[in-house]
Amino acid sequence: MNKIIAFIGSIIFAIASIFPWAFNDFPKKPSGQKIDLTKFELTWSDEFDGDEFDETKWIDPWWISERKGGYWAKEMVSVSDGNLIITTKYLKDGLNGNPAGYYTGIVETRTKFEQCYGYFECRCILPPSTGMWSAFWMMNEGVFNVDGSGDDGTEVDIFESMRYKDHWWKAGDSVVSGIHYDGYGEDSKGDSIGYYFAENPYDEYNTYGLEWNPDEYIFYINGVETGRLSTGGVSDNPQYLILSCEVAGENGIANADRHGTGKISLPQDGSEVYFIVDYVRVYQYKQ
Numbered sequence: 001m002n003k004i005i006a007f008i009g010s011i012i013f014a015i016a017s018i019f020p021w022a023f024n025d026f027p028k029k030p031s032g033q034k035i036d037l038t039k040f041e042l043t044w045s046d047e048f049d050g051d052e053f054d055e056t057k058w059i060d061p062w063w064i065s066e067r068k069g070g071y072w073a074k075e076m077v078s079v080s081d082g083n084l085i086i087t088t089k090y091l092k093d094g095l096n097g098n099p100a101g102y103y104t105g106i107v108e109t110r111t112k113f114e115q116c117y118g119y120f121e122c123r124c125i126l127p128p129s130t131g132m133w134s135a136f137w138m139m140n141e142g143v144f145n146v147d148g149s150g151d152d153g154t155e156v157d158i159f160e161s162m163r164y165k166d167h168w169w170k171a172g173d174s175v176v177s178g179i180h181y182d183g184y185g186e187d188s189k190g191d192s193i194g195y196y197f198a199e200n201p202y203d204e205y206n207t208y209g210l211e212w213n214p215d216e217y218i219f220y221i222n223g224v225e226t227g228r229l230s231t232g233g234v235s236d237n238p239q240y241l242i243l244s245c246e247v248a249g250e251n252g253i254a255n256a257d258r259h260g261t262g263k264i265s266l267p268q269d270g271s272e273v274y275f276i277v278d279y280v281r282v283y284q285y286k287q
């Protein structure tokens with residue numbers, strides 16, 4: 001029996017070796033090195049203490065309203081009980097002159113804080129609905145510059161939660177990490193480390209981290225390395241941080257068939273789901 005299992009295992013391993021792209025969607029358990037925080041010093045953080053959204057640290061880019069299959073609105077962002085909370089909800093009367101639809105939110109450190117290299121971590125609970133996703137990511141304006149490299153700026157998705165209730169092999173408990181550069185048109189390029197498991201991420205706090213140095217991006221979940229990327233060259237420019245929720249779809253209309261998130265499961269009866277962020281901490285390498 002053991003020989004049969006070993007034989008089947010070796011066949012699967014052989015197939016995975018020949019077609020690694022076919023297995024990139026299979027979630028894996030973080031198993032790399034542990035983050036060594038003694039290499040770093042804290043340079044910026046928000047613990048979200050108190051009840052006020054700290055406008056010295058973040059902006060809510062209210063001028064962006066329609067976003068994919070929903071709308072971003074600053075009314076959906078709040079701070080309470082030591083957390084930043086981004087609420088997602090269907091508003092039948094719309095908001096801010098926009099029509100009925102799913103409303104959610106985004107905050108960024110753009111114009112307030114940006115950094116090149118270091119370690120970036122957030123501790124959070126993810127919003128439990130299919131058809132949408134939360135993310136902790138970083139950007140700069142160079143991301144849009146098409147020059148064949150990511151040196152000038154790279155969208156780094158420290159995590160995106162695309163798989164709620166994808167219960168095959170508990171895949172729904174995994175998040176994806178990746179990079180995009182050279183804009184979002186036909187020259188757009190990117191890469192991904194694939195999906196990695198967190199611990200009950202829709203019910204419990206997990207930490208999601210990125211170590212960024214001149215050679216590579218190293219991703220972490222709960223302080224354990226998941227994977228590394230350096231495709232296209234590593235950004236050597238300061239970048240700002242973003243926390244956001246998005247609804248799959250286009251033109252403000254939630255669409256079941258896009259982005260692989262499944263059909264949105266959040267009812268249109270006033271039900272709410274929350275992206276709950278305990279903290280964001282940024283460190284720089286010690287000199």
Ligand SMILES: [Ca+2]
Nearest residue numbers: 145147149182
């Ligand atoms: Ca570029």
Ligand SMILES: [Ca+2]
Nearest residue numbers: 047082278279
């Ligand atoms: Ca907190």
